[in-house]
Amino acid sequence: ADPAVVYDQAGKFDKSFNEGVYNGVKKYTAESKIQVREFEPKNEAQVEQGLRRLATRGYSPIVSVGFNMTSAVEKVAKDFPDVKFTIIDGVIDLPNVQSVVFKEHEGSFVVGALAAMASKTDAVGFVGGMDIPLIRRFGCGYEQGAKYVSSSATVLQNMTGSTGAAFNDPTKGSELAKSQFSQGADVVFAAAGGTGIGVYQAAKDEGKFAIGVDSNQNHIQPGTMLTSMVKRVDQAAYNTYKDAEMGTWKSGIVVLGLAEGGVDWALDDNNASLVTAEMKAKVEDIRSKIISGDIKVHDYMSDSTCTY
Amino acid sequence: MFETLILMLDATMRVSAPLILAALAGLYAERSGIVDIGLEGKILGSAFAAAAGAAVYGSAWIGLGFGVLASVFLAMIHGFACITHRGDHIVSGVAINTIVAGLTVTLSMNWFSMGGQTPTLSGDARFLSVTLPFADALADVPVIGLIYSELLSGHNILVYLAFLMVPATYWAIYKTRFGLRLRAVGENPHAVDTAGISVAFVRYRALIICGILCGIAGAYLSTAHNAGFLKDMSAGKGYMALAALIFGKWRPVPVLFACLLFGFLDALAIRMQGVEIAGIGEVPVQAIEVLPYVLTVLLLAGFIGKAVGPKAIGRPYVKERA
Amino acid sequence: MSQAKVPAWVNLALIPFLNILLAFVVSGLVILAIGEDPIEAASFLIYGAFGYNEGIAYTLYYATNLIFTGLAVSVAFKGGLFNIGGEGQAYIGGLGVGLVCLSLDHTMPLYIIAPLAILGAAAFGAAWAYVPAYLQARRGSHIVITTIMFNFIASSLMVYLIVNWLKEEGRMAANSRTFEESAWLPHLSDILAPLGIDIGYAPLNLAFVLALVCCVLVWALLWHTRWGYQLRTLGTNPTAAKYAGIDTAKVTIWAMLISGGLAGFVGVNEIMGANHSLLLNFTAGYGFAGIAVSLMGRNHPIGIIMAAILFGALYQGGSELAFEIPTITPEIVIVIQGLVILFSGALEHMFKDRIEGFFIRRAVA
Amino acid sequence: MTTDTTPYAIELRDISKRFGAVQANKDICLQVPAGTVHGIIGENGAGKSTLMSIIYGFYEADTGYIEVDGKRIDIHNSQDAINAGIGMVHQHFMLVENFSVLENVILGAEGGALLKEGVETARVELQRLAQEYSLDIDVDAIVEDLPVGLQQRVEILKALYRGARILILDEPTGVLTPQEADHLFRILDALKEQGVTVLLITHKLREILASTDNVSVMRQGQMVAHRETAKTSKEELAELMVGKKVRLTVDKDEATPSDVFLSAKNISQYDKQGVKRLKNINLELRAGEIVGIAGVSGNGQSELLNVLSGIEPMTEGELHVAGQVITAKAPKDAAQMRGLKMAHVPEDRHKMGLVTGFEAYEAAVLGYHNSSDYNGKVLMNRKVMIDECNQRMADWDVRPPNPHLKTANFSGGNQQKIVIAREVEQNPDILLIGQPTRGVDIGAIENIHEQIVKLRDSGKAILLVSVELDEIMALSDRIIVMFDGAVVGELDAKDADERTLGLMMANAFNKEEQENQKGESA
Ligand SMILES: Nc1ncnc2c1ncn2[C@@H]1O[C@H](COP(=O)(O)OP(=O)(O)OP(=O)(O)O)[C@@H](O)[C@H]1O
Ligand SMILES: Nc1ncnc2c1ncn2[C@@H]1O[C@H](COP(=O)(O)OP(=O)(O)OP(=O)(O)O)[C@@H](O)[C@H]1O
Ligand SMILES: [Mg+2]
Ligand SMILES: [Mg+2]
Secondary structure, three states: EEEEOEEOOOOOOOOOOOHHHHHHHHHHHHHOOOEEEOOOOOOOHHHHHHHHHHOOOOOEEEEEEEHHHHHHHHHHHHHHHOOOOOOOOOOEEEOEEEEEEEEHHHHHHHHHHHHHHHHHEEEEEEEEEOOOOHHHHHHHEEEHHHHOOOOOEEEEEEEEEEEHHHHHHHHHHHHHHHHHHHHHOEEEEOOOOHHHHHHHHHHHOOEEEEEEOOOOOOOOOOOOEEEEEEOOOOHHHHHHHHHHHOOOOOOEEEEEOOOOOOOOOOOOOHHHHOOOHHHHHHHHHHHHHHHHOOOOOOOHHHHHOOOO | HHHHHHHHHHHHHHHHHHHHHHHHHHHHHHHHHOOOOHHHHHHHHHHHHEEEEEHHHHHHHHHHHHHHHHHHHHHHHHHHHHHHHOOHHHHHHHHHHHHHHHHHHHHHHHHHHOOOOOOOHHHHHOOOOOOOOOHHHHHHOOOHHHHHHHHHHEEEEEHHHHHHHHHHHHHHHHHHHHHOOOOHHHHHHHHHHHHOOOOHHHHHHHHHHHHHHHHHHHHHHHHHOOOOOOOOOOHHHHHHHHHHHOOOOOOOOHHHHHHHHHHHHHHHHHHOOOEEOOOOOOHHHHHHHHHHHHHHHHHHHOOOOOOOOOOOOOOOOOOOOO | HHHHHHHHHHHHHHHHHHHHHHHOOOOOHHHHOOOOOOHHHHHHHHHHHHHOOOHHHHHHHHHHHHHHHHHHHHHHOOOOOOOOOOOHHHHHEEEEEEEEHHHOOOOOOHHHHHHOOOOOOOOHHHHHHHHHHHHHHHOOOOOHHHHHHHHHHHHHHHHHHHHHHHOOOOOOOOOOOOOOEEEOOOOOHHHHHHHHOOOOOOOOEEEHHHHHHHHHHHHHHHHHHHHHHHHHHHHHHHHHHOOOOHHHHHHHHHHHHHHHHHHOOOOHHHHHHOOOOOOOOOOOHHHHHHHHHHOOOOOOOHHHHHHHHHHHHHHHHHHHHHHHHOOOOOHHHHHHHHHHHHHHHHHHHHHHHHHHHHHHHHHOO | OOOOOOOOOOOEEEEEEEOOOEEEEEEEEEEEEEEEEEEEEOOOOOOOOHHHHHHHOOOOOEEEEEEEEOOEEEOOHHHHHHOOOEEEOOOOOOOOOOOOOOHHHHHHOOOEEHHHHHHHHHHHHHHHHHHHHHOOOOOEHHHHHHHHHHHHHHHHHHHHHHOOOOEEEEOOOOOOOHHHHHHHHHHHHHHHOOOOEEEEOOHHHHHHHHHHOEEEEEEEEEEEEEEEEOOHHHHHHHHHHHOOOOOOOOOOOOOOOOOOOEEEEEEEEEOOOOOOOEEEEEEEEEEEEEEEOOOOOOOOHHHHHHHOOOOOOOEEEEEEEEEEEOOOOOOOOOHHHHHHOOEEEEOOHHHHHHHOOOOOHOOOOOOOOOOOEEEEEEOOHHHHHHHHHHHHHHHHOOOOOOOEHHHOOOOOOHHHHHHHHHHHHOOOOOOEOOOOOOOOOOOHHHHHHHHHHHHOOOOOEEEEEEOOOHHHHHOOOEEEEEEEEEEEEEHHHOOHHHHHHHHHHOOOOHHHHHHHHHHOOO
């Protein structure tokens, strides 16, 4: 059967989360020459309808992007037990669904540490997208990382909103970033999908640093992008297709952390000049300590608090 | 505290600039007797056209040109419906808003294949902030320095333009021949007609100005405040501008203050996020977000004084009953 | 004078037809402009909407929402009120449905929950229309502006309530828990299956029947009751209404309450019929589309049913079309909607004057 | 008359104009010698205003053309007319109410892109005009604050400021008292001396005879006669207007008033802007009499009707009807007043009396739609309504007798019959009736007047409001005069004459007595 993907409403070119998946899709198509059927729903109602349409027409596996689709995938997967579903960022307990989740707190810890090292004001900021536990997990990890490097650091945190639109509101992102800059922060991490574009723009405009998320976003504003907390959703999508092709696709929960290469920080030409050798060494050290378990990063979602 | 206030006012200027432009646009339309709830659509249409133009030609000015053209075109559709064909102004406005909401996304998907966005603009494709002379030098002077360098300096040219449009509009409305005719046509089009002036021509010109100003507002959103077009990026600004227009009783200076108030509330909402207020606790962001809307409703309810608009507003000018 | 000599079919059929035709021609140009074949697009669209049972059922499911909002707009319109607040009223109506379902689904059977939810939808939708109505009736505030404002307020209120109070613990997406099955409005698929009609998974449910019932009730109310007489008097000549001793404020308020209640029924279809949980933005623009539906349906229930089915077909066919030709987005449906509002609403005189003029001249000659 | 060699100031050739199905003007020819006052008369709806608006470029004629000073000119809009030296004072003033006099005058003739220069030149010019024609006015006053007489002056100044040589006045005296009208005619004389040509439309044959040189008569869109004023008479003109002999009086017996059916005590009313529209009105209405209310329109008559009929609440005072006391605190709405057997034929049938979009049978129950006659338990009983409508159309000779025709499609007179029939057939004790014959042709007028007298003779009380002094004097048993929202005089119909009423309407009668009253109340 042909593979398919359903992006979430931010669309596949959000330069972030969905685009990451899209990169995985592209890579798979390039390698295997198999076209992946793509669908971008425009509203809640179309998610389920779109999934059904794909399932009815025999597409499998179907990768669904984002927690928003959890309930729709759950319903459709029940009705089509022979179709393989992979959901990214959501957990569904069904025999034909693979749930891929990431340890965002680990990656966020790493970039939080880097942010604190780069900060001259000892204040860093975090702009979240929609106010949900998943995004708080980013923020909490980031805060721990910053405090690990400088226990006196101030970590400002804002959420863009409480609806899905919060992942696609650069104007507000930019205003939130400016607000944080005016309160002293000089590095801002955006875990906010398309909203991040506004955050990076604001950092560029004000000569401050920003940290990208999900995809490697260092290229968006070279020179002021300190790094990106990459979340390898591309890999998740690619693996699903590849495994399905090989017959090794399995249902169940897949958890990807630093150790598995599921999350990481990004260093490339665009930000090489911003990261000194010393900083790099320190970050690598922290990274290996997390992998080895010497540093325990508290997961917000384990108890819905950020006490560590 | 003072610094925080200045920074909030700074944000207020940024946020209220498009509101001011749109509200003044509405002022021209409504003073001429044309209700324009299509401000929203014109802003959105212009935001898209400006971003698309800027992206393709790499120049913010060209983008602005496209934005203005698109917005004027929409204003002319409104005119064609309301002036030439005596259509219902509100229905026409709703139609334009709806068409634009769909069309911008459709076209940008098709032209740029970026999920309904345009490419991110940078460099010359965007209006960047202008530092006023001596801003840096004066930055350290107490109070004045802060006001000058933080609040007044460092905005992009369209913000200054928006604020300049207020006295310009005042002058145009009250001191010129066009202004006299514009006001007259909104009050009693028959009087204007019998004075030998074409009602339709005055109204069309008013709508062209309305289109131009909305065009600048839209271009501001996508090429100055942001760096590209996004689906529904006007986010109700047209409606807020209309509310500000009523708030300001169709007069330029009070309209300015209404816009500043709304802008300030917006800036406040961002600041207030997660802040605990003694005695109340954390104010839900939504509560601050709805403030402008609630204020508008209260105003309309006559609690803040009766807003009486131009007399002939919303009524098609009909000479001959067929 | 004019109406006397212009045959009824001109106003009821010819002019609306020409208006829609023009809207479609312009939409076709848009499709052409983005490099696709309008004919091919139309055939996908028509097949998607009417080509198979499930498609038809989806069309009717969308039409259900549009009948509710179309009726809502038209009841207010008959009283001379332009209710742009259908969106907010539908949204809050859904809250009413959601609260009934969430509080009773563990303890009560469907036949108790369903009527209460319907009442809840009507009551909440009406309540949301009440403030603008009151302000219009008693303080002369412009209802267009107040209802727009109330749409925004509804949207913020719903976010606040759902995110802070109704969201299921530990769930990421902002929606309430899924209702127990006792609060699911039966799908017509279950009813039609024994008759050998398979409509697949389409969420067409009993709310559709409710919509048809509402059409009959609205028709009787408007044209065959005293209240309808008063409403129509108010709508066509407010001064005459005062002269006739009609309590215009009261009629205005009731018109908006009924309008809001009808809009609130969207919640029954969406929340109780399709989604089975209270979620954000389920109204998806149906409130605004109701304006087009009611304009095109000439504010008459029969017309509204037909217009709603047309728009339902556009929604369903449009999403099918977007699926088949990804460069055409479902937004094209919104464009068509806008064009219909433009041509059959704002530009109604464009053809009308000419065509009526033609018939009058023929009659006079 | 002028010889053939001197061109006419204005000449119309075969002007026709159609509005939808209405042929408002048909093949109209007219010649007006320069420097004369030319009267035009005709019934309501005869097409006079339409014709004048065509000359002034407000409407474009379908066919025909216009010559000014012997030269054919194309007038497509008012600007063309103004350029040709034509000015017009419209039946309904064309003023921007919240503008100053000055702004109104310069509108369209600003003299430059900026207002500044134009305003100064206009100020000087207006001063000159004011002196020359005794048209004094405060040029900085806001128009809406001025009384109608002065507003009309603004209109005349507007025309003169633009250098009008041909001045059209469309029913200029309709809103004026006889004395104000006299002033106007003195101004017209002055203009005539300056060589201005005047076209004067009026319904008042007296004015035609007094101040015109020639007169033309229109009927149903056509020009039916031209007369030299000196060689015609009232009777001839009336007959030409209507096309048949007209009785200008009403036959009625002496009234025998009995019980008081309605009494108003100290009624006052403020409008939304807080302006006092009715000032301490006291009046009594007895069974078997017709009380006429005279006054220049806009002096509170409409407000009085609205308050008495319950359409608008009063602000102060008491109203006693059918044993009930109605006060500002305990108001009754129009429906409740109907319940007290009070019927009301409103002044404006289009605005108030009818719903023009309704079919005739629906409009025929307006105000009585809640009556059990027309209603079942839940639904309305259409059959009853239609049957009754058919019956009434037959009784009142409504044409066409079709209950399903849209009300808008009946002519003015027939619409009025539908309204009057509806109210009279309810057999009320009190009938309030405003402008009963406005826009109704003479034949129908007779019929309506007869009905009103018949109702009186059957012991009903009738309050008649009309701006036509002739009508008031012909029908009333008692006449009350209103000025500026107050009752300023009351007289027996037998003692009434036009001069006295005119003075009262201008509040110029018995000034001294008035002063005394003011002194007492202060
Ligand atoms: N703008 C218009 N549209 C359609 N019909 C019109 C219009 N103006 C006038 N009419 C119709 O044309 C006819 C002539 O109207 P007009 O106003 O010229 O009459 P008039 O002689 O001035 O009457 P009055 O004495 O009442 O002022 C009437 O039947 C009227 O209904
Ligand atoms: N407001 C209006 N809307 C539509 N049609 C109108 C309107 N006013 C007048 N008419 C039409 O114009 C025609 C002439 O109307 P008008 O009132 O001038 O009649 P009329 O010749 O004065 O008749 P009557 O002698 O009965 O008063 C009528 O047949 C009517 O249908
Ligand atoms: Mg006239
Ligand atoms: Mg008539």
